[in-house]
Amino acid sequence: MKPARFHYVRPASIAEAVLLLAEHGEDASILAGGQSLMPVLNMRLSRPRVVVDINRIAKLKGIALADGAVRIGALARHVEVMRSPLIARHLPLIAEAMPNVAHVAVRNRGTFGGSVALADPSAEMPACLLALGGAVVLESTRGRRQVAAEDYFHGLYDTARRPDELLIEALIPPQRPDTLSAFMELSRRHGDFAIAGLACTLRHDAGVIHAPRLVYFGSEPRPVLARTAMAALDGKAWSPATHDAVAAALADDLDPIDNTFGSPAAKLHLQRVVTRRVLDGLPDKARAA
Amino acid sequence: MSLADDSLEETMAVTMTVNGERVSRAVPVRQNLIDFLRTGLGLTGSHIGCEHGICGACSLRLDGAVVRGCLTLAVQADGAEVVTIEGLTASGEAADLQAAFVERNALQCGYCTPGMLMTAAELLASDATPDRDGIREFMSGNFCRCTGYQAIVDAIETVLRKRRRLA
Numbered sequence A: 001m002k003p004a005r006f007h008y009v010r011p012a013s014i015a016e017a018v019l020l021l022a023e024h025g026e027d028a029s030i031l032a033g034g035q036s037l038m039p040v041l042n043m044r045l046s047r048p049r050v051v052v053d054i055n056r057i058a059k060l061k062g063i064a065l066a067d068g069a070v071r072i073g074a075l076a077r078h079v080e081v082m083r084s085p086l087i088a089r090h091l092p093l094i095a096e097a098m099p100n101v102a103h104v105a106v107r108n109r110g111t112f113g114g115s116v117a118l119a120d121p122s123a124e125m126p127a128c129l130l131a132l133g134g135a136v137v138l139e140s141t142r143g144r145r146q147v148a149a150e151d152y153f154h155g156l157y158d159t160a161r162r163p164d165e166l167l168i169e170a171l172i173p174p175q176r177p178d179t180l181s182a183f184m185e186l187s188r189r190h191g192d193f194a195i196a197g198l199a200c201t202l203r204h205d206a207g208v209i210h211a212p213r214l215v216y217f218g219s220e221p222r223p224v225l226a227r228t229a230m231a232a233l234d235g236k237a238w239s240p241a242t243h244d245a246v247a248a249a250l251a252d253d254l255d256p257i258d259n260t261f262g263s264p265a266a267k268l269h270l271q272r273v274v275t276r277r278v279l280d281g282l283p284d285k286a287r288a289a
Numbered sequence B: 001m002s003l004a005d006d007s008l009e010e011t012m013a014v015t016m017t018v019n020g021e022r023v024s025r026a027v028p029v030r031q032n033l034i035d036f037l038r039t040g041l042g043l044t045g046s047h048i049g050c051e052h053g054i055c056g057a058c059s060l061r062l063d064g065a066v067v068r069g070c071l072t073l074a075v076q077a078d079g080a081e082v083v084t085i086e087g088l089t090a091s092g093e094a095a096d097l098q099a100a101f102v103e104r105n106a107l108q109c110g111y112c113t114p115g116m117l118m119t120a121a122e123l124l125a126s127d128a129t130p131d132r133d134g135i136r137e138f139m140s141g142n143f144c145r146c147t148g149y150q151a152i153v154d155a156i157e158t159v160l161r162k163r164r165r166l167a
Helices: A014-027 A037-042 A078-083 A085-090 A092-100 A112-118 A124-131 A227-233 A240-253 A264-288 B033-040 B085-091 B095-103 B113-125 B132-138 B150-163
Strands: A007-009 A028-031 A050-053 A063-066 A069-073 A135-140 A143-148 A153-155 A166-172 A179-186 A196-205 A208-217 B011-018 B021-028 B059-062 B065-068 B081-083
Touching (some): A014 A028, A014 A135, A069 A085, A069 A112, A078 A092, A078 A112, A085 A092, A112 A124, A124 A196, A124 A208, A179 A264, A196 A264, A208 A240, A227 A240, A240 A264, B033 B059, B059 B085, B059 B113, B065 B113, B081 B085, B085 B113, B095 B150, B113 B132, B132 B150
Parallel strands (some): A028 A050, B011 B081
Antiparallel strands (some): A063 A069, A069 A166, A135 A143, A135 A166, A179 A196, A196 A208, B059 B081
16 A cells, blocks of 8 residues: 555645645645645545645744634644643643544644644544534635634534635634533544544532533544533532433434444443443543642 | 646656665655665665555654655655664664564564564654553554564563663
């Protein structure tokens, strides 16, 4: 298995990269960390005419807190995000999720932007971005636009990004000190593709839960904000009855994919297992916070 | 920008440091780093397994971090520092680890071993001291079809404890 022939271009700036994308559009593949693109090139499942390697574009790198948002550059590698004190402090959900992203060698190379741009249904970062109410910045020769995560993930590997647009960065509001977050996924082996998973944030006051955001991934074509389950949790106290009601509500929010990892019914069951485990663990987490 | 004829094998001149030596070559742009190292430079210590990033047999060090040699293009290593199992062995960095693998029977056919050593070397070079579960988690991206992993974890744990002066 070796990639089919392609032309390789290595733009040094965002301006140069978006010019290339404007010219080649759907004939071009953007190469960031390559941890998902390279396998499909090696297997020749994808045969782009042009590979645009964005790894040398300095402005796509780094993690910073500016204007009230955490900016994660598209080229920030998973390992950088995982080790970032800024992420640990302001986005503990992402810090908690990151060790679940693949394996060490893949995290050393894979990028935050690449994960969000590809929108693999079992990927952790798209789910976190949606749970945290973040946004992505896209740029083309036509200009720059910001798309909220809620409008960005359209379906299986399908996003709001157009073929001539480059994902520049993610902008994520810092978690408030009174926000609790939790992340859990189920996979066959640590680091493998998640079959079921939940990224969530919520606030609590004297044992009452407010403004929960529950995002399910792995079982669905795209990360799903589970609005019925959220409504079943909002304003309630932690209790087995509440947790059961949330788990039951999931039937209205989720429509799991049928594939070799399991039937829709099995995946709905697993998402309920994840939900109960996360909710059961949150009171202890709240006390520790 | 105009591109060359699609039917031609496109190459690019690259310079990188491999195991401490500077090398300059023209490489096909579609060639994976692992293939360049093995066929271009004759460094056959790193193995090719699945070629899609699952098995870890091709693990090598790129600019100080362990990566999949099959998921990086050779042209992307232009200007980079690459260390393969040959370099890791020559430097003596993994001598204790290699001895522990032999002592603990942490290899049978040996196909996964170079990749195992490259990944374990990153754990040993870090400041982490994980327990056995943590070692398994760190090594979870490297497949072994012979040993059942127990002996590999034994070997890494032994060296980890020695290096951290815990045993």
